[in-house]
Amino acid sequence: MRTSTNGTRLDRRLMQRLLVVAALLAPCPGADAQPAPYRHDVFDAHMHWNQEPNPFYPLDKVLEIFRNNGVTGILATSRPNKGTHQLVEAKPPGLWIVPFIRPYRVRADIQTWFKDPAIFELIKDEYQRGYYRGVGEFHVNGNDAAGPLVKSIVDFAVERDLYLHAHCDEPALLHLFAHNPKAKIVWAHTGFSTPPARVRELLDKYPALWGELSYRSGIADGQGRLSDEWRALFASHSDRFLIGSDTWINERWFGYDTIFKTYRAWLGQLPEDQARRIASGNAVRLFGPRPTN
Ligand SMILES: [Zn+2]
Structure with missing residues (x-):
């Protein structure tokens, strides 16, 4: 009996070891399927909480959406700037707010701000609040960016160490840097469809250029698989990109969860440090530094 009990114990130990070895050798479940989604906190670098005259979602709901999506920081703008004031004044626990001056009072300003002296006055007035870190998001294309008023705004930003959040095509981007080579520009949408090779050249040429990736095409395919070109661009320039929601219309608030799920799906395919x-x-x-609250 004794021998047989020992034999049973040995068998059990052997079996346990074999199971451990088998578990180590076996492919991990889903190794060929989608990688695990990126789980860490994210900064929404393109958030609009527009209010014309009232916001689509009230403050509590917006904060809940951020929490549900692991968003712990936002580049905050709104049209008009009232929404940004309210966000800053609310001091929501656990949410880092980086306010930018939106150069728009109403939607129609998008078409004319770059030649409207009243907008420069608006920017100067808002700046007096003391908490802004940048100007934007503003929209400008081609030679509309070449005018003297845009140069004044770029110079104003540079002199006060403010970032510009520019939704612009490549010619306008080059005009902004030509106005003042010390400009610091977050390029909203990273040109939408500018070839990745050209994005790389621009990042190399302008050290104070960062690409924000909302609506940016070509990063992942229909199945969510990261493209080879973008994987390579992130491998060499992961310090130059940010992600954002661009809640410019109500539908983007409806789609907020999906937007960040999509980001997480391809972030999860990158090495951890890049993601x-x-x-x-x-x-x-x-x-930064990020305040602790
Ligand atoms: Zn936007």
Whole structure:
């Protein structure tokens, strides 16, 4: 009996070891399927809480959406700037707010702000609040960016160490840097469809240029698989990109969860250090230090 009991114990130990070895050798479940989604906190570098005259979602609901999506920081703007004031004054626990001056009072200003002296006055007035870190998001294309009023705004930003959040095509981007080579520009949408090779050239040429990736095409395919070109661009320039929601219309608030699920799906395919930079690390480097609240 004794021998047989020992034999049973030995068998059990052997079996346990074999199971451990088998578990180590076996492919991990889903290794060929989608990688685990990126789980860490994210900074929404393109958030509008527009109010014309009232916001689509009240403050509590917006804060709940951020919490549900692991968003712990936002580049905050609104049209008019009232929404940004309210966000800053609310001091929501656990949410880092980086306010930018929106150069718009109403939607129609998008078409004319770059030649409207009243907008420069608006920017100067808002700046008096003392908490702004940048100007934007503003829209400008081609030679509309070449005018003297735009140069004044770029110079104003440079002199006060403010970032510009520019939704612009490549010619306008070059005009902004030509106005003042010391400009610091977050390029909203990273040109939408500018070839990745050209994005790389621009990042190399302008060290104070960062790409924000909402609506940016070509990063992942229909199945969510990261493209080879973008994987390579992130491998060499992961310190130059940010992600954002661009809640410019109500539908983007409806789609907020999906937007960040999509980001997480391709962030999860990157090496951890690169994913962390793009998700929130670069925002901390640009706008930090992050306050503890
Ligand atoms: Zn936008």
